[in-house]
Amino acid sequence: MKVKVLSGDHAVAHAVKLCKVDVIPTYPITPQTLIIEKISDFIFDGEFDATFMHADSEHSAMSMAVGASATGVRTFTATASQGLALMHEMLYVAPQTRLPIVMANVNRSLGAGSGIWAEYNDSMPERESGWMQVYVEDCQEAMDAIIQAYRVAEDHRVMLPMMVCLDAFVLSHTVEKVLVPEQSEVDAFLPRFRPMNYLDTSNPKFINIAVSPAHSMEMRYQMDHLMRGVAPFIDEVDEEFSKMFGRRYGGVIEEYRMEDADYALMTLGTATSTARVAVDELRAEGRKVGLIKLRFMRPFPHERLRRALEHVKAFGVFDRSISMNGFGPVFTEARNSLYGTGVPVTDHIAGIGGRDLTVQMFKEMFQRIEDSVKGGGRDCYWHGLRGEQI
Amino acid sequence: MSKQLTIRTMPQEDMLTSGHGACGGCGLSTAVNNVLRVLGPDTIVYAPASCFLVFSAQYPISALKVPFIYSAFENTGAVISGISAGLRRQGKASYVVGFAGDGGTFDIGLQALSGAAERNDDVLYVCVDNEAYMNTGTQRSGSTPFGAWTTTTPVGKVIQGKRQHKKDLMSVIAAQEVPYAATLSIAHPGDFLRKVEKAKGKRGFRFLHIMTPCTSGWKTEPSATYELARLAVETGMWTLYEIEDGAKRITYRPKEMVPVENYLKMQGRFKHMSKEDIETLQKWICKKWKMHYEPDMVSPVPRSEEEELSMVEEDNEGI
Ligand SMILES: Cc1ncc(C[n+]2csc(CCOP(=O)(O)OP(=O)(O)O)c2C)c(N)n1
Ligand code: SF4
Numbered sequence: 001m002k003v004k005v006l007s008g009d010h011a012v013a014h015a016v017k018l019c020k021v022d023v024i025p026t027y028p029i030t031p032q033t034l035i036i037e038k039i040s041d042f043i044f045d046g047e048f049d050a051t052f053m054h055a056d057s058e059h060s061a062m063s064m065a066v067g068a069s070a071t072g073v074r075t076f077t078a079t080a081s082q083g084l085a086l087m088h089e090m091l092y093v094a095p096q097t098r099l100p101i102v103m104a105n106v107n108r109s110l111g112a113g114s115g116i117w118a119e120y121n122d123s124m125p126e127r128e129s130g131w132m133q134v135y136v137e138d139c140q141e142a143m144d145a146i147i148q149a150y151r152v153a154e155d156h157r158v159m160l161p162m163m164v165c166l167d168a169f170v171l172s173h174t175v176e177k178v179l180v181p182e183q184s185e186v187d188a189f190l191p192r193f194r195p196m197n198y199l200d201t202s203n204p205k206f207i208n209i210a211v212s213p214a215h216s217m218e219m220r221y222q223m224d225h226l227m228r229g230v231a232p233f234i235d236e237v238d239e240e241f242s243k244m245f246g247r248r249y250g251g252v253i254e255e256y257r258m259e260d261a262d263y264a265l266m267t268l269g270t271a272t273s274t275a276r277v278a279v280d281e282l283r284a285e286g287r288k289v290g291l292i293k294l295r296f297m298r299p300f301p302h303e304r305l306r307r308a309l310e311h312v313k314a315f316g317v318f319d320r321s322i323s324m325n326g327f328g329p330v331f332t333e334a335r336n337s338l339y340g341t342g343v344p345v346t347d348h349i350a351g352i353g354g355r356d357l358t359v360q361m362f363k364e365m366f367q368r369i370e371d372s373v374k375g376g377g378r379d380c381y382w383h384g385l386r387g388e389q390i
Numbered sequence: 391m392s393k394q395l396t397i398r399t400m401p402q403e404d405m406l407t408s409g410h411g412a413c414g415g416c417g418l419s420t421a422v423n424n425v426l427r428v429l430g431p432d433t434i435v436y437a438p439a440s441c442f443l444v445f446s447a448q449y450p451i452s453a454l455k456v457p458f459i460y461s462a463f464e465n466t467g468a469v470i471s472g473i474s475a476g477l478r479r480q481g482k483a484s485y486v487v488g489f490a491g492d493g494g495t496f497d498i499g500l501q502a503l504s505g506a507a508e509r510n511d512d513v514l515y516v517c518v519d520n521e522a523y524m525n526t527g528t529q530r531s532g533s534t535p536f537g538a539w540t541t542t543t544p545v546g547k548v549i550q551g552k553r554q555h556k557k558d559l560m561s562v563i564a565a566q567e568v569p570y571a572a573t574l575s576i577a578h579p580g581d582f583l584r585k586v587e588k589a590k591g592k593r594g595f596r597f598l599h600i601m602t603p604c605t606s607g608w609k610t611e612p613s614a615t616y617e618l619a620r621l622a623v624e625t626g627m628w629t630l631y632e633i634e635d636g637a638k639r640i641t642y643r644p645k646e647m648v649p650v651e652n653y654l655k656m657q658g659r660f661k662h663m664s665k666e667d668i669e670t671l672q673k674w675i676c677k678k679w680k681m682h683y684e685p686d687m688v689s690p691v692p693r694s695e696e697e698e699l700s701m702v703e704e705d706n707e708g709i
Contacts (some may be wrong), residue, residue: 022476022479023472023475023476023479025468025472025475051475051478051479053471053472053475053509054509055468055505056467056468056501056502056504056505056508057501057502057505059464059465059468059502060465060467060468060471060501060502060505061468063461063462063465063468063469063472063502064468064469064471064472064475065472066461066469066472067436067459067468067469067470067471067472067473067474067475067476068472068473068475068476068479069472069476070459070472070473070476071434071473071476071477071479071480071482072476072480073476073479073480075476089462090461090462090465093461093462097459097461199434199457199459199473199476199477200457201431201432201433201434201456201457201484203457204431204454204455204456204457204458205457205458206447206452206454206457206458206459207457207458207459207460208459208460208461209443209447209448209449209452209458209460210443210444210447210448210449210460211448211449212448212449215449215450
């Protein structure tokens with residue numbers, strides 16, 4: 001193990017090298033560029049033996065990833081925002097054809113009102129595609145999540161692609177101390193990729209052809225069933241990871257000071273670090289608050305969440321994206337998890353377009369959550385809006 | 391040099407077996423089958439959305455004997471590049487071929503095609519050109535000839551048929567200086583086989599552009615497919631040449647220019663064409679004819695008289 005000072009993007013690049021990825025099709029977009037630049041440095045300097053492909057667009061990059069992965073090699077790509085949107089059509093291919101591609105997505109706002117800062121409105125719409133999605137909190141987790149991602153994705157019980165999501169700039173360009181594992185440790189944790197079905201002329205198969213209504217519904221059902229059953233594998237891999245590397249992330253969710261919490265908030269990404277401070281400060285005041293870090297948006301941890309919230313009086317969800325009709329996507333999922341439990345759930349939208357998130361803001365969220373048990377409040381609050389909108 | 395393939399010595403094993411769902415008289419299926427016969431069983435096929443995709447496989451059956459993958463419409467150039475990279479990474483040498491229609495090549499797929507050509511990826515890209523979007527019901531593409539009826543260039547009261555000429559795609563490819571690019575016709579099997587074999591023997595990006603008459607979209611009789619492909623070349627609607635390491639060579643030169651009307655009148659898609667429109671098309675052909683056949687600019691491949699004779703004989707057999 002070495003200690004290095006790395007940005008989130010560079011941590012991802014190091015992880016890709018440690019995972020001995022074979023084929024890496026790429027197309028640049030801020031703030032993902034540091035990832036592919038670093039990988040190309042590694043390859044062009046002869047430090048990393050992989051095939052680097054210069055795609056003509058993100059759509060082509062994902063098409064190349066599909067082609068390469070279908071031959072049975074370990075494949076990686078990275079994108080953000082507009083790039084992810086351009087891939088949309090191709091994202092639907094990898095899950096249904098069971099290609100365990102790993103992709104880093106550096107979350108950034110999308111479309112008009114353009115900005116290059118953190119927001120999840122790029123990746124959240126893709127949660128329907130069949131990709132697993134993990135959101136990471138710091139540079140160390142960015143590195144570790146890539147290593148874990150291949151281990152989960154390539155497990156023959158899973159065989160699904162995974163998106164590792166990291167916040168624009170707040171994480172992609174922030175440098176932190178990162179423990180970089182030895183190659184031998186990663187080799188011991190991550191076996192060579194053993195493809196199941198692949199393009200091979202000695203055993204001809206077809207991958208993804210036209211399917212009539214007589215079969216397509218069962219195929220979708222199987223995919224849904226598969227995704228619903230993946231969460232335990234993720235927890236299992238995290239457990240094994242902790243034995244090898246001494247760090248654990250809790251699998252699909254991580255609980256923080258939840259033991260006796262009456263009020264809980266769920267966050268994801270870098271916001272979690274800020275929210276932890278808010279929890280510590282409120283705990284110091286004697287308030288019984290706790291935090292749940294949502295790691296996986298897909299598979300969504302419905303069961304773990306329900307168990308973690310068995311004893312709370314009220315629950316709030318932080319959303320860094322909005323589904324233009326009143327609620328954020330994380331809230332919608334979480335409320336589904338808690339349906340029938342009677343626990344009041346509120347949505348807390350903040351940090352949109354890279355707006356700063358402060359400790360004070362999370363304290364306000366906890367206040368709203370506490371107040372929600374009295375009833376009469378709203379389901380959804382926007383925090384940190386300027387001016388008189390609220 | 392080893393003996394070139396002829397219609398008699400070519401591999402006879404079909405990689406695209408009979409029983410697939412193409413229309414009777416489909417030029418595209420003939421083209422695909424013959425390309426695959428030459429490439430042989432150590433070949434991986436990519437098909438974008440197109441007639442070929444739909445007629446060759448429907449879960450759970452396939453008419454292809456070689457591995458086969460589909461993913462989208464506009465990405466043939468990119469997916470075959472990815473397949474090739476994955477194979478080379480494992481030290482595998484299988485041929486990688488993408489068969490895309492004209493729509494998937496001239497229009498929506500042009501970027502990925504150009505990207506693969508620019509990177510000189512080790513793939514064979516075959517454009518099977520039936521001059522419209524046939525799989526979605528005969529809409530116009532950048533390849534549809536001037537004047538042609540399609541469902542999106544209908545014969546209206548004010549405007550009749552397509553108003554633009556066919557895009558010169560080969561020039562776009564040629565400008566990218568690829569190792570090998572050629573135009574093919576199913577009515578010239580000797581020439582066809584030689585070009586496929588040549589493409590097979592090279593590394594890097596190779597492009598074959600095959601004119602493939604389409605009975606349903608062109609509104610023709612199934613029995614007319616071969617004659618249409620032949621007439622396309624005789625009239626100058628289609629020219630046969632190859633570009634090898636930058637050198638362009640005409641590989642077949644018609645003895646004289648047959649008036650385009652002879653070609654048009656066999657097809658329902660042109661039957662409405664006015665005298666003026668036919669003239670416009672004929673003028674465009676003359677310009678193209680000059681460009682391709684002007685002796686100062688290009689010369690036919692020098693061949694012995696014996697070879698020339700055997701070619702003519704073969705090319706009259708059809709495949
Ligand atoms: C992104 C996208 N747009 C449109 C389509 C619909 N589509 C499927 S096949 C096709 C036409 C194919 O035409 P061409 O490439 O010429 O091949 P052909 O069917 O004529 O062989 C179209 C428009 C699609 N599948 N994907
Ligand atoms: S529509 Fe045309 S190209 Fe398509 S299968 Fe029929 S004849 Fe062939």
